[in-house]
Amino acid sequence: MPQSRLSVDVRRLLELTEALTLSGSRLEDLYWEEQLKQLIGKLYKSRKNRHVETALDQLIPNKMQAYEVLVELAETFSESTEIHDKTDYDVLLVSAPILIWTRYQLPLPTPLQRKDFDLIEAAFREHIAAPQACVALLPQVISFEQMPQSFQDTARLTQQLGRQAVTSEVKPIEITPLAHTEGMLADARFIIAAIAVPKGQPVFHWQTPSAPAVQSRAQSLQNWQHAIEPCFNRLFAGCTIDYQQPEAFFVSSREADRRIRPLALKAAAIWLQNAANLNGSDIRATIVGCGENMIEEYRVGFTTRQSNQVIYGCVWPILSKEEANLNNEGLPDIPDHIAEQLAEVGIKEVKRLNGLAQGEICDDCGAPFFPNTLGEMMHPELPEEIDLEPRHFH
Numbered sequence: 001m002p003q004s005r006l007s008v009d010v011r012r013l014l015e016l017t018e019a020l021t022l023s024g025s026r027l028e029d030l031y032w033e034e035q036l037k038q039l040i041g042k043l044y045k046s047r048k049n050r051h052v053e054t055a056l057d058q059l060i061p062n063k064m065q066a067y068e069v070l071v072e073l074a075e076t077f078s079e080s081t082e083i084h085d086k087t088d089y090d091v092l093l094v095s096a097p098i099l100i101w102t103r104y105q106l107p108l109p110t111p112l113q114r115k116d117f118d119l120i121e122a123a124f125r126e127h128i129a130a131p132q133a134c135v136a137l138l139p140q141v142i143s144f145e146q147m148p149q150s151f152q153d154t155a156r157l158t159q160q161l162g163r164q165a166v167t168s169e170v171k172p173i174e175i176t177p178l179a180h181t182e183g184m185l186a187d188a189r190f191i192i193a194a195i196a197v198p199k200g201q202p203v204f205h206w207q208t209p210s211a212p213a214v215q216s217r218a219q220s221l222q223n224w225q226h227a228i229e230p231c232f233n234r235l236f237a238g239c240t241i242d243y244q245q246p247e248a249f250f251v252s253s254r255e256a257d258r259r260i261r262p263l264a265l266k267a268a269a270i271w272l273q274n275a276a277n278l279n280g281s282d283i284r285a286t287i288v289g290c291g292e293n294m295i296e297e298y299r300v301g302f303t304t305r306q307s308n309q310v311i312y313g314c315v316w317p318i319l320s321k322e323e324a325n326l327n328n329e330g331l332p333d334i335p336d337h338i339a340e341q342l343a344e345v346g347i348k349e350v351k352r353l354n355g356l357a358q359g360e361i362c363d364d365c366g367a368p369f370f371p372n373t374l375g376e377m378m379h380p381e382l383p384e385e386i387d388l389e390p391r392h393f394h
Contacts (some may be wrong), residue, residue, distance in 0.1 A: 044155035078154040079249040091162030096246035097256035101186035123227035136165035161194030185267035280346020290359040301370030313370030
């Protein structure tokens with residue numbers, strides 16, 4: 001979009017970000033950061049807008065250093081805030097991801113019972129938050145789709161939960177209803193909390209000086225997992241569960257995104273073999289990068305050895321601009337990593353396509369198209385005799 005068509009606030013964001021990017025000293029950094037903090041804070045409190053996201057879009061792909069500067073500040077100022085209530089509090093929005101997967105089908109989600117919520121809240125206070133911290137949790141475990149979808153939404157949730165933590169006044173917080181999950185084989189669920197502490201005090205349990213931070217951090221995760229396992233083993237009977245380190249909202253969400261990818265890929269590959277009654281050696285996989293000007297995701301198409309018709313597919317999303325440029329940097333190749341994951345579940349014939357494909361989707365049903373071994377992007381079509389639905393685990 002031409003600069004002349006951008007709003008005044010977006011142009012100011014870009015000016016301040018470029019000034020910070022060019023800064024050569026910490027003192028100058030602090031000045032520009034404070035300017036950005038005031039402007040971003042004003043935008044988050046204004047009526048619904050996506051000015052920060054628009055500014056970030058303007059920096060891709062030619063000003064990536066400025067992009068990294070602005071996205072870090074946008075995340076910081078939306079997942080943390082300051083609240084005054086008799087004293088000044090620092091507030092941090094925290095996410096505790098729980099990864100779940102199965103070769104059958106994930107159980108349908110149900111609301112948390114009061115005893116489960118009380119158990120989770122007590123465990124969070126004891127093992128994650130600093131001893132003197134105030135804590136407030138969302139009353140249900142949420143999925144990726146229910147997470148805040150913008151920086152402004154994240155900032156609003158930080159304010160709502162933070163004030164609840166400080167005042168102990170529980171007010172309803174709107175949560176997007178959970179989308180239909182029938183047929184899902186792998187997913188991440190999140191316990192979302194706000195931790196409020198008097199300004200300058202430790203936020204997390206492992207910041208206290210009782211033990212070295214690295215050791216205390218690992219022990220906190222172990223204790224947290226042990227405390228909440230009875231609840232989640234019951235909620236997700238028959239599933240494999242992986243508990244991630246509770247951490248600041250954006251860091252932990254990205255880590256969950258990163259770690260769910262191989263789990264979802266392998267769960268899909270195992271389901272396909274079971275549903276189609278095929279051995280891994282009977283299936284071929286084809287990988288291609290998709291996007292407009294750069295790779296935004298890899299798509300994996302599955303065909304049988306006897307046909308070029310795509311019967312199933314899986315999307316491997318790109319989570320950072322660095323990942324999109326891995327080949328150019330000489331770092332490990334994502335398609336090679338995908339191939340390694342498929343080999344672990346018996347699919348060893350994998351073809352990697354060069355170039356960038358368009359991320360086509362079906363106009364009728366919205367399903368993504370996947371590549372066959374000839375490089376054709378196709379709508380996946382399972383043979384009619386295959387049971388389309390993963391089986392419930394009982």
